[in-house]
Each structure stands twice: as C-alpha cells, then as structure tokens.
Amino acid sequence: AQTVTQSQPEMSVQEAETVTLSCTYDTSESDYYLFWYKQPPSRQMILVIRQEAYKQQNATENRFSVNFQKAAKSFSLKISDSQLGDAAMYFCAYRSPNFGNEKLTFGTGTRLTIIP
C-alpha cells in the first residue's frame, strides 16, 4: 500500500516571500500521479498542481511549482510571492495509474499561515 507523509503540521511565511512545503511518499509502483490540494476554511479541496511520475520536468502553475525527486520519493511544493489568499491547509496526495485503483491517498496536511 502507498503512504504519503507530510512532516510539517504548520508553516508560516511573510506575505510576498517564498515557502516550501514538504511531502514524501512510499510506493512500489514505477508510474503514478502526485498532487497538491489546497483546502481553505470553506472546506472545498482545490487542486493546486499535479505531477506525472514519468515526466522528469517539474510541474509549474503560476506562483506554484514542485520539486519532484523520484529516486528520493519526494514531492515538495514551492509557493512564490505568497499572498493572503494562499492561507489554507495543503494536502499532498498520491494516485496509482491502475484502472480500478484511482483513489487518492493523502498526507496529513500542512497548515499554512500568511503573515501580513
């Protein structure tokens, strides 16, 4: 079974600065998908960014980018130019590519606080 670990329960960053959230995972599969989801107080999970394991290039979405290290099974999220609206819980998630096994396995989350 796959596991996802987020070792930082809480992080804080000054507005406009850069912050990196850590995630490691364990799997025996060679191909898979990784995601970062954001959950604001409204509870709605919002997809921030995704990475396919077969792609060597790190995914980027505007101010959000990942550092994907497949050999180390590490998948960190970097948020640049942090904004007040980035304050939320952030969850790292793993998905198998196999049909019938599309469930997401989540880490325990990191609560990000933005300091004005």
Added chain:
Amino acid sequence: GAGVSQSPSNKVTEKGKDVELRCDPISGHTALYWYRQSLGQGLEFLIYFQGNSAPDKSGLPSDRFSAERTGGSVSTLTIQRTQQEDSAVYLCASSLNSGVEQYFGPGTRLTVT
C-alpha cells in the same frame, strides 16, 4: 459550469439514528469518490464508483456504511446506527471516466451527539 454539490452542508444527528448524505457530481463525470476527513484519521478514502458500480469499497469502515449511485449521477452515502466516531466531514469528488484529476464538493459536516 456547476461543480460538485453536496447536501446537506451540515447535519447533526443523535447517536443510533440513520443518516443519508447526497452528492451530485459534475455533469458527465462517470467516476465518483467518497472520502472522510476526521481529526483522528485525516483524509481517508471510502468508496469509488465507475458508473453505477462500485469496483472499490475497500475504505468503508464497517457494514453500517453503504453507498449507492443511480443513473450514473447522484450518489447517496448512508450511515446506519450512527456512532460518535462517525463525526467527520464527508467529501465527494468526481472525475471524467477515471480521469486523473478529481474535483471535490464542499463536503457535509456530520456531527453525532
């Protein structure tokens, strides 16, 4: 277009009562997932539907939990004889034909008193 919707938004029930939670996926999404988010257990998978069938029910915690999906659209999660440990936020997500990205609803917060 409309996103995933869930009802009710909040539900308070007495221990031992049955509850039904509803999920309306995005139109055209054939895959539907239920997850539970609780303080003690974090975010955990419950059940997955492809169309009206459930190829993966491995996350249902006990036989008090069941789910169905009709017409390849709306899904209902039923919890019988609720217990206090069932208190949690129940999240529903949908995706296109087992597409990679899952889109989540706002969840139902269930409180068992």
